Every structure is written in C-alpha cells, then in structure tokens.
Amino acid sequence: MAYSTYCLICGGTACESSKADEIYKRIQAGVSEKKLEDQVQVVKTGCFGFCEQGPIVKVLPDESFYVQVVPRDADEIVEEHLNKGRPIDRLQYKEKAAVVETTDQISFYQKQVRIVLRNCGFIDPENIEEYIARSGYEGLAKALFDLKPDGVIRELEKSGLRGRGGAGYPTARKWAFTKDTKATQKYIVCNADEGDPGAYMDRSILEGDPHSILEAMAIAGCTVGASKGYIYIRAEYPLAIKRLQHAIMEATERGLLGEDIFGSGFNFEIEIRLGAGAFVCGEETALLMSVEGRRGMPNQRPPYPAVKGLWGKPTVINNVETLANIPVIMTRGGDWFASIGSETSKGTKVFALTGKINNSGLIEVPMGITLRDIIFNIGGGIPKGKKFKAVQTGGPSGGMITADYLDSPIDYESLTALGSMMGSGGMIVMDEDDSMAGVANFYLGFTVEESCGKCVPCRVGGRQLKRLVQKFVDGEGTQEDLDKIAEIGHWMKSSSLCGLGNTAPNPVLSSIKHFSDEYIIKEAQ
Amino acid sequence: MAVETRTTLPDELCEFILEWKHRPGNLIMILHRVQQHYKYLPEPVVDEVARLADLSLAQIYGVATFYNFFNLTPPGKHRIAVCMGTACYLKGAPALTEELSTTLKVGVNEVTEDKQFSLLEVRCVGCCGLAPAVLVDEDLYGKLTPEKVQEMLDNYQEGA
Numbered sequence: 001m002a003y004s005t006y007c008l009i010c011g012g013t014a015c016e017s018s019k020a021d022e023i024y025k026r027i028q029a030g031v032s033e034k035k036l037e038d039q040v041q042v043v044k045t046g047c048f049g050f051c052e053q054g055p056i057v058k059v060l061p062d063e064s065f066y067v068q069v070v071p072r073d074a075d076e077i078v079e080e081h082l083n084k085g086r087p088i089d090r091l092q093y094k095e096k097a098a099v100v101e102t103t104d105q106i107s108f109y110q111k112q113v114r115i116v117l118r119n120c121g122f123i124d125p126e127n128i129e130e131y132i133a134r135s136g137y138e139g140l141a142k143a144l145f146d147l148k149p150d151g152v153i154r155e156l157e158k159s160g161l162r163g164r165g166g167a168g169y170p171t172a173r174k175w176a177f178t179k180d181t182k183a184t185q186k187y188i189v190c191n192a193d194e195g196d197p198g199a200y201m202d203r204s205i206l207e208g209d210p211h212s213i214l215e216a217m218a219i220a221g222c223t224v225g226a227s228k229g230y231i232y233i234r235a236e237y238p239l240a241i242k243r244l245q246h247a248i249m250e251a252t253e254r255g256l257l258g259e260d261i262f263g264s265g266f267n268f269e270i271e272i273r274l275g276a277g278a279f280v281c282g283e284e285t286a287l288l289m290s291v292e293g294r295r296g297m298p299n300q301r302p303p304y305p306a307v308k309g310l311w312g313k314p315t316v317i318n319n320v321e322t323l324a325n326i327p328v329i330m331t332r333g334g335d336w337f338a339s340i341g342s343e344t345s346k347g348t349k350v351f352a353l354t355g356k357i358n359n360s361g362l363i364e365v366p367m368g369i370t371l372r373d374i375i376f377n378i379g380g381g382i383p384k385g386k387k388f389k390a391v392q393t394g395g396p397s398g399g400m401i402t403a404d405y406l407d408s409p410i411d412y413e414s415l416t417a418l419g420s421m422m423g424s425g426g427m428i429v430m431d432e433d434d435s436m437a438g439v440a441n442f443y444l445g446f447t448v449e450e451s452c453g454k455c456v457p458c459r460v461g462g463r464q465l466k467r468l469v470q471k472f473v474d475g476e477g478t479q480e481d482l483d484k485i486a487e488i489g490h491w492m493k494s495s496s497l498c499g500l501g502n503t504a505p506n507p508v509l510s511s512i513k514h515f516s517d518e519y520i521i522k523e524a525q
Numbered sequence: 526m527a528v529e530t531r532t533t534l535p536d537e538l539c540e541f542i543l544e545w546k547h548r549p550g551n552l553i554m555i556l557h558r559v560q561q562h563y564k565y566l567p568e569p570v571v572d573e574v575a576r577l578a579d580l581s582l583a584q585i586y587g588v589a590t591f592y593n594f595f596n597l598t599p600p601g602k603h604r605i606a607v608c609m610g611t612a613c614y615l616k617g618a619p620a621l622t623e624e625l626s627t628t629l630k631v632g633v634n635e636v637t638e639d640k641q642f643s644l645l646e647v648r649c650v651g652c653c654g655l656a657p658a659v660l661v662d663e664d665l666y667g668k669l670t671p672e673k674v675q676e677m678l679d680n681y682q683e684g685a
Contacts, residue, residue, distance in 0.1 A: 017652060203651045237651070274557050276557070352653055
C-alpha cells in the first residue's frame with residue numbers, strides 16, 4: 001500500500017514528556033475519523049534532534065516542520081493539512097519571521113551529516129520492517145557471507161572508526177585482539193551506561209533506532225566468534241529499555257538473532273542488563289563487574305577486556321554510538337566512511353548541544369567542523385544577546401574551551417591539545433554570567449560523589465580538591481590553595497586507577513588556566 | 526532468642542528469583558525487580574531474597590549500597606527529582622532545589638513528614654532542551670522557575 005502523505009511525530013524522551021504521545025494519538029484518531037488511513041501514515045519516530053522546539057510534527061512530502069505543538073493543535077493538523085492539504089502557517093518553524101521551505105534549509109540542520117542518526121526521526125523504532133526497508137540487517141548478511149571475519153576487520157580498518165565513548169581507540173584493533181584470542185566463549189558488550197550529566201546521545205539512538213545496535217552487535221559477534229551479547233543500560237532510561245526489548249523480540253522472531261542466523265550456522269543472542277546509577281560503570285572494567293552483578297569497581301589494566309573480560313573471557317566492549325556506525329560501514333564500505341571527517345578522526349560525532357545556546361538539541365556533525373560553526377550556525381548563538389564565554393566538552397572529564405579557540409577543528413587530537421577531550425558528546429555552552437569556578441566546583445561535586453573509593457588519589461584527592469575550589473567560590477582562596485590544587489591535580493591525573501580519577505581535575509585545571517582572573521586570591525588581612 | 530517470623534514474598538517475586546537464581550550475574554537484576562515491587566528494599570525482604578537466591582547478606586548489601594538507584598528506606602508517595610545535569614545546573618536548577626526544599630520543609634534525599642514527597646537531585650534526565658527540568662514521578666516539568674513550583678506541587682496534593 002502506498003501512502004501519499006506521512007505524518008511523523010517525534011517520540012524522543014523530551015518530546016514525549018511534552019505530550020507528544022497525546023498528539024500522536026489525537027492525530028491518529030483524527031485520521032481514522034476522516035477515513036484517511038489509506039492515504040496518510042502516522043508514525044511515531046525517534047528523536048528529531050531539535051529538542052528546543054519540541055514537540056515536533058513533520059508532514060511529508062510537504063516538508064512542513066511544525067514546532068512546539070500542543071495536543072489541541074492535532075485536530076487542526078488533521079483537518080487543515082492532512083485532509084485539505086493546507087499547511088498551517090502558525091505552527092511552521094520560522095527563521096527571521098519567514099517559514100523555512102524544507103527541513104534541510106533550517107540552519108540547525110544545514111551543516112549536519114547524519115550517519116549515526118540516519119534513521120532517527122524517519123522510522124518507527126518499534127517496527128522492524130521500517131528498519132529493514134532502510135537497508136537494515138544487510139550489513140550483517142554482508143559480514144556473514146561476503147566479508148567474513150577478516151574482511152570485516154579490513155573494512156573497519158579502512159574506515160578509521162574510533163571509539164565514540166571518549167577515548168577514541170581504533171575499533172578495528174579492539175575487535176582484532178578479541179578475534180585473535182583463543183577461547184571457548186567470548187562476549188560482546190554494548191556500553192549504554194550514559195552517565196555524563198548533560199549528554200543524551202546514546203539514549204536518543206537507542207530510542208530512535210534500536211535495531212542498528214542489535215545488528216552491529218551481531219556483526220561483532222560473527223567477526224570475533226562470540227555467541228552472546230549484553231547491553232548494559234541505565235535503569236533511568238525506561239523508554240530506551242522498552243524499545244530495545246521490543247526490538248530484540250522482533251529480531252529473534254524473524255531469525256535475525258538467535259540460532260542459525262540467515263542459515264549461516266552462526267548463533268547470537270542478546271540480553272539486557274540494567275545499571276543502577278553509578279557513573280564509574282562507564283569505565284569498561286567497572287562496567288563488566290556490574291554486568292556480573294557486583295559492585296562496579298574498576299580493575300587494573302592490562303589485561304584488557306579484549307583478552308580477559310566478562311567472566312574472564314575475551315570481550316569486545318563498544319559504546320552505543322560506535323556500534324551505530326558499523327552497519328553502514330559494512331554496507332557502504334570503509335573507504336566511503338573514511339572520506340568524511342578529518343585527517344585523524346573519521347566520520348561524524350553526535351553532540352548534545354546544550355546550555356546557554358539558542359538551538360539546543362542533538363546534532364551530528366562531520367569531524368573537523370569548527371566550534372564556531374556548531375555554536376553560531378547550528379546552535380544559533382547565545383540567547384539574549386549575551387557574550388559567549390566558554391564551551392565545555394567531555395563532561396566531568398573535559399575542560400573549558402575559550403573564544404580564542406572557536407576556529408579549531410573538532411577531532412580527538414585537537415580537543416585534547418586544547419586541554420579538553422572529545423568525551424562522549426556533551427557540549428555545554430556558557431555565557432558571560434556563568435562563573436567558571438562555580439562550574440568547576442559543580443563537576444568536582446559530581447566526580448567526588450561518583451568516585452568508587454577503590455584508589456586513594458581519586459577518593460582522597462577529589463575530596464580535597466573540592467574543598468579547595470569551594471574556598472575560591474566563597475572568596476576565601478589563597479595563593480597556597482591555588483598551588484595545592486595544581487599539585488593534587490597532577491597526582492590524581494598521573495596515579496588514579498581509572499579514567500574517572502585521571503580526568504576529574506580537568507575542569508578545574510582548565511578553568512584556572514583560561515580564567516585565572518576568576519580565581520581571586522584573598523589578600524592577607 | 527526469639528524466632529523471627531519470616532516474610533513471605535509474593536509468588537511473582539519468588540518465581541523471578543528462582544528463574545534468575547542460576548543465571549550468572551543475577552544480583553542487580555533481582556534487586557531491580559524487588560525494588561520495583563516494594564519501591565525500596567525492606568530488610569526482612571532482603572533476608573528472604575538472600576535465602577532464596579543463595580546469596581550472602583554481605584554480597585547483597587555491598588551491591589545495594591554501592592549503587593544510587595537502590596533505596597534501603599521507604600520513599601515518599603511521589604518522587605520529585607530535580608535534574609542536576611550541567612545544562613539544568615547552568616539554567617537555575619539549584620534555585621529549584623532550594624525552593625522545593627523550603628516549600629516542603631525537607632532536605633535533599635529526605636522524605637516529607639507526611640510521607641507525600643521524596644526530594645532528590647538526579648543526574649541528567651536527557652531533556653536538556655527543556656532545562657531546567659524536574660520530574661515528579663513520570664511527569665516532566667520543563668523550563669521550570671521557582672515561581673511555578675507551588676503550582677506544580679498542587680497537582681499532587683491529597684484530594685487534587
């Protein structure tokens with residue numbers, strides 16, 4: 001059956017919580033009341049990304065982009081647009097008071113390249129047919145019958161894909177280690193424990209396109225020789241969990257997961273394991289402890305999980321965004337992927353652009369784009385005519401980047417060189433009103449609370465660092481305190497057991513470096 | 526010593542525990558299921574879980590106290606969670622906590638005297654576009670200001 005019109009309603013968490021579901025139901029009811037079911041398909045999709053303007057309703061092929069829709073607008077959309085074919089000017093997204101003709105022309109979307117989010121906002125995440133219609137599970141078939149394990153690794157190597165969880169380790173190398181380790185049982189683990197405050201990339205991918213993760217895990221399984229996968233996801237993401245469970249059921253029913261996939265003899269099953277609110281579990285060895293049902297405390301590496309991981313068996317751990325890239329790399333090839341991005345960082349990166357910014361939302365940009373492009377073109381600049389002060393990437397592990405560096409291209413290396421890091425994708429913009437010592441103190445509060453307590457530098461160092469920074473927030477800091485912060489910061493960075501402690505001093509150290517005038521030394525009385 | 530009367534768990538919980546008993550790494554999943562039922566982990570129930578699942582109390586409490594998600598004391602009837610993600614922090618979440626705390630006469634991580642509300646500060650709820658955000662049970666209040674706090678609470682007062 002061919003529909004002439006499609007009405008897409010954003011079903012991401014932010015829109016959903018602003019009554020998107022009610023809007024969806026009212027439009028659907030209206031469509032059946034007007035007997036338009038044969039012409040209009042009403043779909044609840046994953047996140048459109050433009051959360052600032054939600055809830056969003058999009059009508060195709062007219063390219064009408066309705067923003068800040070409320071439930072009572074639903075009847076008008078049905079009556080005027082879907083029934084009579086007259087787009088509703090009042091609800092359309094406008095730039096400079098003019099309706100923007102197509103979605104691509106909206107400045108928020110213009111510079112974006114959607115690979116990871118290719119299906120988010122286009123398909124119904126609870127219908128496997130729609131995923132399959134957009135080349136879903138083709139990558140798995142190609143990996144199984146055409147590329148074979150060595151070919152998959154070769155394509156990944158060509159693609160240059162690096163881990164999107166923050167550290168940027170080459171995915172091909174990770175998989176190859178596990179593939180080459182001999183063991184009776186191996187595991188694939190998806191890290192969906194998105195704990196960075198101010199970041200929700202993984203959640204949106206899982207909610208909007210859950211099958212892409214299942215497919216990628218199966219590809220990893222057939223490549224390294226694993227028959228079992230776990231998705232470790234935050235219990236705080238109920239909608240994402242529900243959609244994943246549904247997707248696993250649909251895929252298993254169709255033989256895309258389970259035994260003898262595509263008749264190839266390859267078996268692969270996926271189970272969901274819930275996190276329970278511990279930021280440190282984003283660290284891979286801590287995460288594995290948690291999947292095993294224990295306290296999530298990190299272990300010394302090496303041995304790396306690729307060799308000795310879950311229950312002592314070789315384990316591939318990849319983050320959600322990394323995995324979402326893999327099916328497309330299989331179908332379109334590593335060379336195509338490598339053609340996007342910068343010299344050292346290929347492909348795209350998804351950021352949660354938030355804070356003091358006009359268009360906050362979820363964006364996907366090619367690596368190598370400048371911060372200026374993101375903040376002033378996509379993000380539409382700073383609200384209320386305030387002055388840009390800094391942008392923070394990498395969450396509690398990252399640093400502040402100032403106006404002087406707005407033209408730096410974004411990739412793993414350049415962000416590290418600026419004293420920050422790629423991180424998982426939180427990008428928080430701050431204006432002239434924000435106190436940098438205050439923000440540093442906020443992040444430290446977070447890391448101190450989330451420290452697992454296993455190693456001394458992080459457990460004790462973090463607390464002392466927090467105490468000293470608090471003094472500056474209260475206007476009581478001295479030169480001696482400032483020196484002490486540098487010293488403790490140095491030791492935490494160099495001697496903590498895991499990434500949490502290694503990077504916890506970054507926000508405070510970078511804020512001192514760039515905004516020393518905000519760390520006012522109290523004169524001796 | 527007096528013999529303690531043992532709590533009997535509902536059948537559905539027993540079934541769940543027995544189903545998971547022999548699966549590796551079951552503890553966190555079992556605790557999630559138990560907390561889903563009782564809203565927290567009551568002591569007599571934990572004893573019974575330990576017996577059924579053949580786990581030591583030390584193991585269970587070790588895990589239950591490590592993770593923020595598990596409660597050992599009963600929460601209020603409604604859960605108010607102020608998002609403390611960075612975007613919400615920058616856009617005024619601390620003022621919301623303060624307002625809630627004064628209005629309800631309760632500290633963070635505490636329950637009001639009438640047991641109606643628990644006040645919590647939580648990590649990013651993933652609605653940064655709506656910052657600052659507060660969750661009351663499943664309802665999200667975006668772009669909230671201290672002035673609108675009372676109006677929000679009125680939706681949950683007894684008889685409302």
